[in-house]
Amino acid sequence: MIMSDSVIDVGGASGxxxxxxxxxxxxxxxxxxxxxxxxxxxxxxxxxxxxxxxxSSGVQLLVAARRSVAAxxxxxxxxxxxxxxxxxxxxxxxxxxxxxxxxTREHP
Amino acid sequence: MSQDEDILAVARExxxxxxxxxxxxxxxxxxxxxxxxxxxxxxxxxxxxxxxxKGTAGLFGFDAVVRFTHEVESLLESMRSGELALSxxxxxxxxxxxxxxxxxxxEIGLDAQDPDVAQTSLTLGEALRALRERGAPALGQGLAxxxxxxxxxxxxxxxxxxxxxxxxxHISLRMGIxxxxxxxxxxxxxxxxxxxxxxxxxxxxxDAIPDLAALDPESCFLGFEIRLATEADRATIEGxxxxxxxxxxxxxxxxxxxxxxxxxxxxxxAPDTQPEAREHLLAAWQSLAGPGAAPFIERREDVPExxxxxxxxxxxxxxxxxxxxxxxxxVRADKLDHLIDLIGxxxxxxxxxxxxxxxxxxxxxxxxxxxxSDLVQEARDGxxxxxxxxxxETFSRFQRVVRDVxxxxxxxxxxxxxxxxxxxxxxxxxxxxxxxxxxxxxxxxHGLEGPAExxxxxxxxxxxxxxxxxxESGSVVLEVSDDGRGLNRDRILAKxxxxxxxxxxxxxxxxxxxxxxxxxxxxxxxxxxNLSGRGVGMDVVKRNVExxxxxxxxxxxxxxxxxxxxxxxxTLAIIDGFLTSVGGVSYVLPLELVAECxxxxxxxxxxxxxxxxxxxxxxxxxxxxxxxxxYRHSGTxxxxxxxxLVRDGSTRVGLIVDRLHGEHQxxxxxxxxxxxDIKGLAGSTILGSGEVALILDVPALLDLATTRLSSAAGSRxxxxxxxxxxxxxxx
Numbered sequence: 001m002i003m004s005d006s007v008i009d010v011g012g013a014s015g016x017x018x019x020x021x022x023x024x025x026x027x028x029x030x031x032x033x034x035x036x037x038x039x040x041x042x043x044x045x046x047x048x049x050x051x052x053x054x055x056s057s058g059v060q061l062l063v064a065a066r067r068s069v070a071a072x073x074x075x076x077x078x079x080x081x082x083x084x085x086x087x088x089x090x091x092x093x094x095x096x097x098x099x100x101x102x103x104t105r106e107h108p
Numbered sequence: 109m110s111q112d113e114d115i116l117a118v119a120r121e122x123x124x125x126x127x128x129x130x131x132x133x134x135x136x137x138x139x140x141x142x143x144x145x146x147x148x149x150x151x152x153x154x155x156x157x158x159x160x161x162k163g164t165a166g167l168f169g170f171d172a173v174v175r176f177t178h179e180v181e182s183l184l185e186s187m188r189s190g191e192l193a194l195s196x197x198x199x200x201x202x203x204x205x206x207x208x209x210x211x212x213x214x215e216i217g218l219d220a221q222d223p224d225v226a227q228t229s230l231t232l233g234e235a236l237r238a239l240r241e242r243g244a245p246a247l248g249q250g251l252a253x254x255x256x257x258x259x260x261x262x263x264x265x266x267x268x269x270x271x272x273x274x275x276x277x278h279i280s281l282r283m284g285i286x287x288x289x290x291x292x293x294x295x296x297x298x299x300x301x302x303x304x305x306x307x308x309x310x311x312x313x314x315d316a317i318p319d320l321a322a323l324d325p326e327s328c329f330l331g332f333e334i335r336l337a338t339e340a341d342r343a344t345i346e347g348x349x350x351x352x353x354x355x356x357x358x359x360x361x362x363x364x365x366x367x368x369x370x371x372x373x374x375x376x377x378a379p380d381t382q383p384e385a386r387e388h389l390l391a392a393w394q395s396l397a398g399p400g401a402a403p404f405i406e407r408r409e410d411v412p413e414x415x416x417x418x419x420x421x422x423x424x425x426x427x428x429x430x431x432x433x434x435x436x437x438x439v440r441a442d443k444l445d446h447l448i449d450l451i452g453x454x455x456x457x458x459x460x461x462x463x464x465x466x467x468x469x470x471x472x473x474x475x476x477x478x479x480x481s482d483l484v485q486e487a488r489d490g491x492x493x494x495x496x497x498x499x500x501e502t503f504s505r506f507q508r509v510v511r512d513v514x515x516x517x518x519x520x521x522x523x524x525x526x527x528x529x530x531x532x533x534x535x536x537x538x539x540x541x542x543x544x545x546x547x548x549x550x551x552x553x554h555g556l557e558g559p560a561e562x563x564x565x566x567x568x569x570x571x572x573x574x575x576x577x578x579x580e581s582g583s584v585v586l587e588v589s590d591d592g593r594g595l596n597r598d599r600i601l602a603k604x605x606x607x608x609x610x611x612x613x614x615x616x617x618x619x620x621x622x623x624x625x626x627x628x629x630x631x632x633x634x635x636x637x638n639l640s641g642r643g644v645g646m647d648v649v650k651r652n653v654e655x656x657x658x659x660x661x662x663x664x665x666x667x668x669x670x671x672x673x674x675x676x677x678x679t680l681a682i683i684d685g686f687l688t689s690v691g692g693v694s695y696v697l698p699l700e701l702v703a704e705c706x707x708x709x710x711x712x713x714x715x716x717x718x719x720x721x722x723x724x725x726x727x728x729x730x731x732x733x734x735x736x737x738x739y740r741h742s743g744t745x746x747x748x749x750x751x752x753l754v755r756d757g758s759t760r761v762g763l764i765v766d767r768l769h770g771e772h773q774x775x776x777x778x779x780x781x782x783x784x785d786i787k788g789l790a791g792s793t794i795l796g797s798g799e800v801a802l803i804l805d806v807p808a809l810l811d812l813a814t815t816r817l818s819s820a821a822g823s824r825x826x827x828x829x830x831x832x833x834x835x836x837x838x839x
Contacts, residue, residue, distance in 0.1 A: 025288045025326060026175065032325035039320060056283075056293045060317055061325055068320040091298055092312040092332075 018047035023058025023085065031058070035065045044069065045077035048098075054085045059092060066097065120216070122438060123164050127213050130157040132501065135206050138199065139507050145194045154202070155184040156351060161209060163291040172221075173212045174291070176229045179236040180205040186240050189299045201236055203508070208232050275363025276308055277338060277345060278393075280373055282331040284355040289326050292352040298332065300348055305338025309396035315385060331377075333389070335396050441534075444494055451484070451491045452682055452775035458484045459773060459796035485773060488682055495535070499577045499586070500528025502541045506548050510573060513552045520559055520570045521552060527577035532584045536656055536676060540586065543649040547588040547672050548573060550646070555592035555670055565667060567591065583658075583700075584678055589671035595664035597621050604630065622662035626650035657790050659807050675756075675807070685774030685793070687801065688752060688765040690736040691743055694801035695765065696774050696793055701806045703753040708764055712751070720816045723762060725753070732762035733813040735804075738788070756807045763809065776803060787812055 017038050023031055038046070046065070051058070062078055069076035081089065081098045089095045137154035140147055158181040165173035180202065186192035211225050279301075283294055301307055313331030317323065336345065342360060349358050359373050370393070378385035458481045465474040503525045514521040556562075556571035563569050576587040597618060604610045604624045616624075624630060628647040653660045658676035677683070677698070685696035709723040712732060719737045722729050732751065746766040753762050776791045783789065790805035 025291075025293070026171075026178075028288075028325035032320065032323065036320050056295050056328065056330055057288050057325060059312075060314075060323070060329060061320070063314045063317045064320040064323040067317065071319055088295060091295060091310075093310045094312050094314075 016045060016047055017043045018050055020050035020052075022053040023051050023061060024053050024055045025057040028057040028061060032061055032064075035061060036068075039065060039068050039076075043076070044074055045079050047080050048078055048085050049080040049082050051082045051085050054082075054088045056088070056092075058085070059088055059094065063094075063097070118440075120168060123168055124213060124217055125438070126164065127161050127209075130161045131206060131210055131213075132505065133157040134161075134209075135203070135508055136504060138202055138206065139511065141194055142199055142511075148188075151184065151188050155181065155188050158184060158209075159291065159351070161213075166289070166291050170212075170216055172226065172229060173209065173216070176205075176212060176233055177209055179233040180209065183236045183240045185296050185299065189303050192240060198239060201232070201239060203512075204232055205236060275337070276397075277336045277363055278361040278365065278370075279332070279334040279336055279345065280359045280361070280377060281334065281349070282313070282357045282377070283328040284357070285327045285329070287328040287352065287355040289328075290352075290355055292355050294328075294330055294332060294356075297348055297352065298334070301334065301336060301345075304340045304344060304348065305336055308335040308337050310334050311392040311396055313389075313392075315388065333392055333396060439494075444491075448491050448495070448682075451488050454484050455488060455682060455773045455775050456794050456796065460798070461796070463796040481773075488773065492533075492682060495533050496531040497534050497537055498529045498531050499537055499584075500525070500530075502537055502544065503528050503575045503577070505541070506545065506575065509545060509548055510552065513549060514571075517552065518558065519552070519556055521556060522570055522572050524572060524574045525576075526574070530577035530579060530584060532577075532676065532678065536584075539652060539656060540674070540676065543652045543674070544575075544586065544588065546646070546649050548575070551588060551590040551592065551670070555590040555594075557593055565593075579678070580675075584676045586674040586676070587671055588674075589669060591669040594666045594668055594670050595622055595625070595662065596666070600624055618664075619661070622664060625662070626660065657805065683774050683776060685772045685803070686752070687769040687772035687795075688735075688750075688763075688767060689769065690739070690766045691741045693739075693741070694769075694795060694799065695735060696772060696801050696803045697752060697754060697763070697806060698803075699771060701754045701756060703755045703760060705768055706751045706753065706762070708749045708751050712762075712764060720813050723751075725762075730760055730762055731813045732764060733809060733816075734764040736764070736766065738812075754806050754810075756810050759810055759814075761806075761810045761813050763804070772801075774801075774803060 019031065019034070021027060021031070035043075035046070046062075048062075066076045066078070077099045078097055079099050086095070086098065089098055134154050134157035137150045137157065140150040141154065144150070158177055162174055162177040162181055165177065183192070183198065183202065183205075187194060187198070192198070208225075208228055212229065215221055215225060281294065281297075283292075287294070298307070298310065311333040313333065314329075316329040316331065318329070323329075338345065342362065345360050346358070349356065359376070361369050361373065374386060374389060378389050380386070458477070462474070462477040462481055465477040506525075507523055510521055510523040551573050556573070557565065557567075559569040562571060572591045574587070574589045576585075576589070578585050600621050601610075601616075601624075604621075604627070605612050607630060609624060609627050609630060610616070626646050626649065630646065650660050653674050653676070656676050658674055661673045661675070662670065663673070664670035684699040686699045686702045688695050688697065706725075709725075711723050712718075712721065712734070715721065717737070718734065720731060720733045723732050724730075730753070749764055749766055750768050751762045751764050752768070753760055755761075772795070774793045777793055779786075779789060779792055788805050788809040789802055790808075791803045793801050793803055795801050
């Protein structure tokens, strides 16, 4: 799964980094580890279209992931969020963190 | 190491105990919901119960329980927040869910794993989830899309400046680090908030979340600033967060809160030392309140007078708990049993001391011994009281049985419960639950008719089963009654003869006929159903009841219903006894059953060889039994004997003994195997002198006396072994 920066396709056409399964407390440790590896490998955009469920721990993970990427002066795009992810981010009024087709905003 | 394991085992036991309580509460709540779908408290209660099970199971790492319970909880969560209405399907799934939780918990108790159970978890879990997803008309989607189209600042929901009826409350929430680990997801609380009113704005505080390298993904670093427009009062709003108060810091500010209150909140959330966080929070508040809102913090020295008519209060942890939890402690049952054993020994020792005092003829010693004896008696009552619990909890379990079985049988049945607060020994409550269950099922299956048959008989279509409990002269009486077709005397007789249980020419009264249903291998069900009729059960019921030194009786009125009455002694351990003796043997009668003591009436004295007969008590004819002859004591009876009149329910019998010794605290010890066949003995006890006394089983003696005297005596051949030379006479 390790790819070099040059291969990353922001549009997601070539697959890229895609989280799947549940972004929930039960799987938080594994998903966190996964994200950590990907970020170390230079991930700048993650595909959330295959995430089946999401809870507060999932939100935390993604915010933390953005923070990690931001620390090296870049920004992590949360792309193609599935309905469950979109729902939770909506509840928390954090929808701005998800990239719509147009803009990606940095949360204060 | 092994000590740790012990502690863990005890904690696990405690968890299982609590989980069972929670399941009961869960089931009770579901049944209430079914009766009244608008009962919000019932939904809450079910949710809380599921939540508690999940939370504690999580602490112990019982993942199977956590995973499955999570699905149940989520479904309830959707109901609680009004996204999903209660349907028959949902109810059926939730009840199945409850049973599955029970199975999973049982696996923990047994330390075994059954692949079938795991499979059920999967399929049922999926069904629960499917129902939830199908039923939820995406209330959340609305919010999400509102946020998307929010315009200027899509990262926040901005309130429109429409005045709300009850005003807009400010809720500031910071999650504790272990909240997620404890199964508390702020998401569900925020979802639930939207049932109270309109969430005008929400700002998620993510400042505390570290970067991924430093993040423990299971810790919680989230905080929320929420504007809620609602007519609800403070208690209701705070109530939403009630059971996560241990795991969060919550401040709720009323719509008319003064800026000083906000200042205090700001200080608490972001102290002066963190100017950046302070600015962030202030900006968040300002944008939550909307562009036209007055500034939250007015920079001025004189703090304005407080206008709030609702006092502000930081709800600290645990404040709202307490209540029931603090009034109870859990004690291991074996510790309690040991205490009761000790008190039993103390009772014996104290009566020994009293005896010594009497023989020493020392009045001061006697007085001291008496004082000790009184205190021991109080201690005894207290200790036995610790084991007592109300039967109501057991009764209410039958709601579910009645619901399920009546659905299955397509009968409409109401279960009425009375006397649920009647207390009895814990062990007895546990032992009697299964027999009671069987009786209830039996009533449902055989006693109550289907709706059509009921209507035809001029009865309401809905059948009725009553469970009742009460105390009566030292006994606990439990009754299961129905308004069904009653017992069919002729059919029972025919069946009993067919099975060879009675002689064809036996002459039995109604009560005796009804007792036949408790004989092994007896079943009158024309159709053997999978519920109660396989001819096993009723005899086991009777055996269980007798094992508790109780009796079971049946009364029935054809076409109007039947009542089965179980009579049990109050306790299994220590009783107040009445000490008597015949020859050199001491006999103890339960004091509560003793009605009065008389001189032996003339009609008994005139026939000194008779074991049993009748005597005249102030114009009433009552049976008597000569204990000396009954147990075949040798030697000549004492010159001046006494008759003790004992009662059991409404029947009374006189027992003739040689001497009366008065009250005696009696520790009941079981009789050895050798004595099991002797009729009329309930156990033995040890007297202060160290001698053994026999405890008489009054109800059994009563039966024996009446059986002996009825004209059918001997036809059933019971107990004749121990009694020689019975004179029978018609009643």
